[in-house]
Amino acid sequence: xxxxxxxxxxxxxxxxxxxxxxxxxxxxxxxxxxxxxxxxxxxxxxxxxxxxxxxxxxxxxxxxxxxxxxxxxxxxxxxxxxxxxxxxxxxxxxxxxxxxxxxxxxxxxxxxxxxxxxxxxxxxxxxxxxxxxxxxxxxxxxxxxxxxxxxxxxxxxxxxxxxxxxxxxxxxxxxxxxxxxxxxxxxxxxxxxxxxxxxxxxxxxxxxxxxxxxxxxxxxxxxxxxxxxxxxxxxxxxxxxxxxxxxxxxxxxxxxxxxxxxxxxxxxxxxxxxxxxxxxxxxxxxxxxxxxxxxxxxxxxxxxxxxxxxxxxxxxxxxxxxx
Numbered sequence: 263x264x265x266x267x268x269x270x271x272x273x274x275x276x277x278x279x280x281x282x283x284x285x286x287x288x289x290x291x292x293x294x295x296x297x298x299x300x301x302x303x304x305x306x307x308x309x310x311x312x313x314x315x316x317x318x319x320x321x322x323x324x325x326x327x328x329x330x331x332x333x334x335x336x337x338x339x340x341x342x343x344x345x346x347x348x349x350x351x352x353x354x355x356x357x358x359x360x361x362x363x364x365x366x367x368x369x370x371x372x373x374x375x376x377x378x379x380x381x382x383x384x385x386x387x388x389x390x391x392x393x394x395x396x397x398x399x400x401x402x403x404x405x406x407x408x409x410x411x412x413x414x415x416x417x418x419x420x421x422x423x424x425x426x427x428x429x430x431x432x433x434x435x436x437x438x439x440x441x442x443x444x445x446x447x448x449x450x451x452x453x454x455x456x457x458x459x460x461x462x463x464x465x466x467x468x469x470x471x472x473x474x475x476x477x478x479x480x481x482x483x484x485x486x487x488x489x490x491x492x493x494x495x496x497x498x499x500x501x502x503x504x505x506x507x508x509x510x511x512x513x514x515x516x517x518x519x520x521x522x523x524x525x526x527x528x529x530x531x532x533x534x535x536x537x538x539x540x541x542x543x544x545x546x547x548x549x550x551x552x553x554x555x556x557x558x559x560x561x562x563x564x565x566x567x568x569x570x571x572x573x574x575x576x577x578x579x580x581x582x583x584x585x
């Protein structure tokens with residue numbers, strides 16, 4: 263947490279939590295935080311002070327209103343604002359700096375809504391209260407995160423934080439997602455999105471992300487290469503392409519101009535399949551998936567989804583050698 267960002271981020275938490283006061287207490291529950299007694303004591307004291315001030319102002323108003331002329335302008339009955347909610351105050355200004363990102367992430371999750379579909383008319387968007395509130399919450403937060411060069415950004419679904427991705431990796435992931443969708447492999451796009459969310463969350467789940475990456479590639483490769491298999495897996499796809507190498511070609515050519523072999527693609531499949539070290543528990547080869555390994559797997563999986571979606575690996579035409 264940059265020291266320059268912390269005060270402004272705490273103010274953002276206060277303003278945001280105040281928009282859903284009933285949720286502030288539940289944030290504490292979800293984050294396993296306990297409200298110190300002094301916050302409740304201070305709140306009760308401020309309530310008593312407010313009631314005393316309001317009674318004094320009301321008495322003064324009634325005395326003055328009894329003497330006013332019937333048609334003369336006279337201000338309405340006085341009011342005194344309620345003191346700040348103790349749960350809101352504690353979330354914003356009483357929590358340790360180490361968990362501020364968790365507080366921000368949780369508030370986004372409960373108070374914000376996913377973006378409206380692109381085809382939504384501007385009029386409907388303006389009338390959507392959830393979209394308006396989300397905009398009020400996210401716009402100032404985005405500015406703080408950008409100005410402080412934070413490692414975090416608001417996630418694409420607007421309901422949490424994620425670590426910023428390197429531009430090249432983000433572009434590769436977007437290209438793979440678009441290629442999968444345009445080729446009709448919508449499940450592959452969903453799995454890539456889930457992997458991204460898990461891998462770059464405030465509390466990353468590298469192993470869970472790795473599972474989704476394998477599923478993303480399987481969603482394209484299994485129906486393409488093993489359409490009749492009752493139990494297709496990425497490992498079996500790899501074995502099939504490797505064992506039937508003579509039947510397939512790769513769009514890249516070698517130095518002679520001949521269509522390339524699938525050896526490189528098989529190597530990528532092997533890296534992704536065998537790199538999932540904690541797929542099976544209890545054995546001597548069980549190795550926890552590190553963040554670095556999962557990010558490398560994201561690069562490999564994105565490339566494979568793109569290549570398969572664009573038919574970069576295909577059957578050799580009949581009559582060519584090996585067919």
